[in-house]
Amino acid sequence: MKLPTEFYMQDTRTVAKELLGKVLVRKIGNKTLSGIIVETEAYLGNKDPACHSFGNKKTARNKSMFLSGGHSYVYFIYGMYFCFNVVTNDESAPEAVLIRAIEPLAGIKEMRSLRNVKKDIHLTSGPGKLCMALSVNQELDGLKLNSSKIFICERKHNLLSNIKIAKSPRIGINAKNAGHSWKLRYYIKSNP
DNA sequence: TTGCCGATTACCT
């Protein structure tokens, strides 16, 4: 079952936590690639100095953050990589959750051919890596997450009912940034 | 129009 729009309209930190254990699905032609979400980060819009939409600043790049919860926000970074985010809350709150890592579930062969790595552990263990493995690019920016190309759903069997969630400061935030130490990164403890 | 730097990764020692 695809997650309903109401799921994404909740508080951004709640969505970041609740996304752990859900399944990110990418359809390419007749191929299905998917993985369990194991690491996320919350970005709190207007009041978050580390967020692209800090101060409600709207630009060509981050305009998708100003859509309602349940849309995608994909951006290009470091001249080489894409990052995939889930927009949360309503239009008045340009907030989002960055998907930082997934555990491959379906389409591992396709992921291997999209990535050029020796060990599977490196397939989707970072925000840029998972975008390469799932062929996520700017074409998917601003789509609703019930799109046939990319969406998120519950696991069929609730195998992760007793997962332990850990939190920490977000990765890659410059120490000069006031949001540097905010603990908005969530991950499934002990998942490699 | 210029110039700095980034929500990263891969590969090196």
Added chain:
DNA sequence: GGTAATCGGCAAC
């Protein structure tokens, strides 16, 4: 742990 790769966004000029 260190850093090159690589280029678009964005603020400042």
